[in-house]
Amino acid sequence: MGVWRDRALPRVTDALLRGHDVGRLRERTCAGLSGEVLEIGFGSGLNVRFYPPEVTLVHAVEPSEVAWELSHRRRQRVATTIEHGGLDGQRLDAEDASYDAVLSTFTLCSIPDVPQALAEVRRVLRPGGWLHFLEHGAAPESDVAAWQRRLEPVQRLVGGGCHLTRDVPALLTAAGLEVVEVETGYLPGPRPGRPWTYLYRGRAREATGS
Numbered sequence: 284m285g286v287w288r289d290r291a292l293p294r295v296t297d298a299l300l301r302g303h304d305v306g307r308l309r310e311r312t313c314a315g316l317s318g319e320v321l322e323i324g325f326g327s328g329l330n331v332r333f334y335p336p337e338v339t340l341v342h343a344v345e346p347s348e349v350a351w352e353l354s355h356r357r358r359q360r361v362a363t364t365i366e367h368g369g370l371d372g373q374r375l376d377a378e379d380a381s382y383d384a385v386l387s388t389f390t391l392c393s394i395p396d397v398p399q400a401l402a403e404v405r406r407v408l409r410p411g412g413w414l415h416f417l418e419h420g421a422a423p424e425s426d427v428a429a430w431q432r433r434l435e436p437v438q439r440l441v442g443g444g445c446h447l448t449r450d451v452p453a454l455l456t457a458a459g460l461e462v463v464e465v466e467t468g469y470l471p472g473p474r475p476g477r478p479w480t481y482l483y484r485g486r487a488r489e490a491t492g493s
Contacts, residue, residue, distance in 0.1 A: 292443050293350040297327040300389060304470050309333050309388060312417040312484055318383030321407060323372040323400070324390025328354030334363050342368025342382075344375065375403045382407050388417040391451060393444045401458035405489055414460060414487045420449040422469075422481035431478045438479075451483040461490040 310333040317337035322330065325343035327350045334341065343365055345351050351367060358365045369376045373396050385404050394400045404414055422428050431447040438447050452462045465485035469477055 287441070288443050289347070290349055293327065293347045293353060296389075296443075297329070297350070297353055300326075301329050305329075306333075308417055308482065308484055312388060312415050313386065315413070315486075316384050316386065316415060319381070320384045320386055321368065321375070321377065321382045322386040323375075323404070324387060324394075325354065326350050326389070328357035328365075330386065330388055331357045331361050331363070331365065334361065336362075338363050341365045341386075342377070344369040344372050346370040372400045373403065374399075375407055377407045379406055380409045383409055383412050385412070385414045386416075387414065389419065391416070391418045391454065392420065392446050392449060393442070395444060397449070397454050398458055401455065401460065405459060408489065410489075412488065414455070415485075416451065416455075416487065417482065417484045418449075418451045419479065419482050420447070420451045422477060423467075424477075427477045427481070434478055447478055452485075455487045456490075459490050460487040462487045 309330050313330055313333040313335065316335055319340045319342075320334075320338050321342050321344065323344045325345040326347075331354070341363055343354075345367065372390065372394055385408060387404075391397055391400070408414070422431060428448070435447045438445050452465055455462050463486055465483055467481070467483050470480040470482060472480060
């Protein structure tokens with residue numbers, strides 16, 4: 284699986300997640316970002332063109348060398364300063380309260396220890412800072428959810444550890460984050476694709492009193 288996961292999968296992911304429908308959701312997810320931003324799971328830079336002009340600096344956490352190479356042209360096309368800011372979203376190389384916002388798109392599905400990663404998100408956010416997220420995960424319909432459970436072992440094997448059944452708002456809440464805004468729904472497409480296309484888009488911040 285080494286060649287597939289390290290060399291091929293980043294290119295497959297880039298191709299699958301750069302469509303028009305996903306792009307519109309990326310743009311909405313990035314809206315309102317400003318100041319210094321940490322993007323976990325930067326991937327091949329598919330969010331770069333949607334950064335608002337108010338974003339002054341992005342630290343990009345991305346473990347894949349291939350994905351970082353694929354992002355080169357996209358990074359060169361924008362005025363925003365983008366720096367490679369680490370390899371592991373579970374152990375961020377940043378001081379406490381370092382960022383005005385954190386951006387996560389299609390990342391929480393594959394992080395092995397989500398509670399640890401979200402604890403790190405809370406740690407590095409400045410007071411009043413926001414987590415902007417766009418993630419796929421557990422569907423509400425019982426028949427789709429059943430297929431997600433059946434397919435998840437294979438998905439994790441071929442998808443670089445990607446899970447289909449994670450309940451994103453529940454994970455955020457358990458981590459001490461308040462989900463202030465969330466939209467859910469399937470991407471357009473045939474029904475057999477629904478185990479992979481149920482999305483959560485929104486914003487969260489540190490819960491009051493947590």
